[in-house]
Amino acid sequence: MSVEQAPSVERPVAGGTEAPQDVVAVPAANGRRGGGVWRNRDFLLMWTGEAASVTGAGMTSVLLPLIAVDLLDASATWMGVIAAATWLPWLVVGLPIGAWVDGRSPRAVMIGANAISMAAYAFVPVAAMLGVLSLWQLVIVALVVGTATIAFRSAYTKLLVRIVPEPDRALANSLLFGTENAANTVGPGIGGLVGQLIGPVKGLLGEAIGLAVSLVCLVAMRPHPVARRVEREPLWASVRAGLRLVFGDRMVRFFVVQGAVANFGLIGQQAILVLWLSRDLRLDAAMIGAVFAITSIGGVVGALAAPWLGRVLGDARGISIMLTGAGLMLPLLALAQPGPVLWIVVVADALAVAGIVAANVLRRTWIQSYVPEHMLARQSTSAQLVNFAGMPIAGVLAGVLAEQWGPAPVIFAMGMVALLSNAASWCQPWLRRRDLPRPGRNA
Secondary structure (H helix, E strand, C coil): CCCCCCCCCCCCCCCCCCCCEEEEECCCCCCCCCCHHHHCHHHHHHHHHHHHHHHHHHHHHHHHHHHHHHHCCCCHHHHHHHHHHHHHHHHHHHHHHHHHHHCCCHHHHHHHHHHHHHHHHHHHHHHHHCCCCCHHHHHHHHHHHHHHHHHHHHHHHHHHHHHCCHHHHHHHHHHHHHHHHHHHHHHHHHHHHHHHHHCHHHHCHHHHHHHHHHHHHHHHCCCCCEEEEECCCCHHHHHHHHHHHHHHCHHHHHHHHHHHHHHHHHHHHHHHHHHHHHHHCCCCHHHHHHHHHHHHHHHHHHHHHHHHHHHHHCHHHHHHHHHHHHHHHHHHHHHCCCCHHHHHHHHHHHHHHHHHHHHHHHHHHHHHHHCCHHHHHHHHHHHHHHHHHHHHHHHHHHHHHHHHHCHHHHHHHHHHHHHHHHHHHHHCHHHCCCCCCCCCCCC
């Protein structure tokens, strides 16, 4: 595909033996340009449910490992297995789940996924009370929740497109990203406090409660009419169509590959960051928590600033500037030293997170208008497959290199990987323009 022109979004759909499925929605009628999300009842319900769900997930990120360590005396190997079980479903079943979701109502998929996750989390305290909880059961819970999460996140963007008109999506994505980053800041802290007060097993019910709130909010939404029918494809033909979209479209392919390489650097930094802060810089747990809190605040700021940046700079130029600025900050993390220099570097890292999140808001908003609604789930899972494939490699490589060179050089090198990946946006002519192309508009 030429970079001078956007491809047609009316891609052919292969015929199949299944009955046609309504998957293309009429634009939501209850939103208005310039703040319409505040009058959009369904978006407010979605936002409320998301806030409860991600806060509970933040709590679970602390409580589930505590259950494994404190109650079941898990070894480091078991901890690695439990952690791997949360992302393994993306690599194994992500593509077929994305294709399956694209042929169904996103709201119904999200309701079912929430119910399954809620039951899985509720199983843990019940099994613990009966005295039958084991490490293998925690692995199974992680696999079940990971699989349900794929279905939920794949349908998430499709539902947003159905309930929020295009002029309001930048603000909607900004609010959702900001909430996610805020929850990632306070959720683990709440989880640690709850675990200390009532124990990690009972505390895990907090995630079940968060999912229950999200479930109620989804049920309370109104059904949305469809404008036309798109014929549902056979499953594996649908998977191939999603891969063709991601790797056949030059613009979508660039964002996927660029994001995967940048994430390789970011995951490499994160894999050894706590070790470096604790062992080399000799920070206590409270100081390390403060470091992560400050960087998370940067994510909230970046999310909330994204719509304004898109209006002032344009989404194409805004993405390039934000990614490059963020990339320049990331290698500086290796220069941290105890004292004032540490906090200068931490603020720089927070600015990097702000730039990355702002660029993600602008990119996601563009994807929602550029990719056909009936292919959004496949686009999401195909992109995530590329992203997740490199994460375990980055973590292991960073750990091995840190043993040889020490953490600081590895943190610098991984930051340079992210910088070079982000700066590659300037090599794309369509990202040097003011705005990204939309369907029906000139590139």
